Amino acid sequence: MKIRRWQFAAIILTIIWLFVRGVPLDPQVIFGELLLGFILAIFVTWGFRRMYEGQTNLSHGARVLPYALVYVGTFLRELIVGNVDVAYRVLWPSMPIEPVTVYMPLRVERPTAITTIANSISLTPGTLSMDYDDEANALYVHTINGRDPASIVAPIRRWEDLAIVIFGEEADPSDPAPDIQIGGDIDGE
Structure with a gap:
């Protein structure tokens, strides 16, 4: 499966967001931070999408x-x-x-x-x-x-x-x- 690199970067930034924020192990808090991190990551990576041209092969990543x-x-x-x-x-x-x-x-x-x-x-x-x-x-x-x-x-x-x-x-x-x-x-x- 292939996705655009800027979208893949958004996923990675969302995961990094959780670690940087130091989220407690509460499902509601994790979901809220995940959602907030993903929204921010989408805006940032979309704004810089020219830096992430092409596609990423997720099966290679796995x-x-x-x-x-x-x-x-x-x-x-x-x-x-x-x-x-x-x-x-x-x-x-x-x-x-x-x-x-x-x-x-x-x-x-x-x-x-x-x-x-x-x-x-x-x-x-x-x-x-x-x-x-x-x-x-x-x-x-x-x-x-x-x-x-x-x-x-x-x-x-x-x-x-x-x-x-x-x-x-x-x-x-x-x-x-x-x-x-x-x-x-x-x-x-």
């Missing part, structure tokens, strides 16, 4: 929902691990901080997939997406713990594997990931 949930779970795990690591480094200043930049070529090519991965990196404490190389389809990732680059790259590659499925990329999660470059190796430095 098919990739489990992968999206795993992506969110993986992200939340890394968020917690990153917070604990950074807090530990703040509370024990003797803990080494060895910043390094990782040049990470990607297999995903869609802008939404790249943006999702880049935002996930930047939202995780201790890492930051510094830049995107459009020609090489690669991210520059800064990390405060350069001792073990594999531990930085591993969750990003898991996110990328999931994003390949979620965003319907041409690549396959089983395709080999391109090699990364660390610190001084970037751009032949």
Whole structure:
């Protein structure tokens, strides 16, 4: 089943409205907030419908929902691990901080997939997406713990594997990931 993207965006915004409002578990209140959120979302998305041209395939969305949930779970795990690591480094200043930049070529090519991965990196404490190389389809990732680059790259590659499925990329999660470059190796430095 296909619906217009702006209509799908209205549905998503309605669901977000419920979470933002912090609705109590009372059916009447939930229904009222759902109705209010949907009316507001319809007006907003209709007003910006040119940004949401085309249609969305709902069956694809239902098919990739489990992968999206795993992506969110993986992200939340890394968020917690990153917070604990950074807090530990703040509370024990003797803990080494060895910043390094990782040049990470990607297999995903869609802008939404790249943006999702880049935002996930930047939202995780201790890492930051510094830049995107459009020609090489690669991210520059800064990390405060350069001792073990594999531990930085591993969750990003898991996110990328999931994003390949979620965003319907041409690549396959089983395709080999391109090699990364660390610190001084970037751009032949």
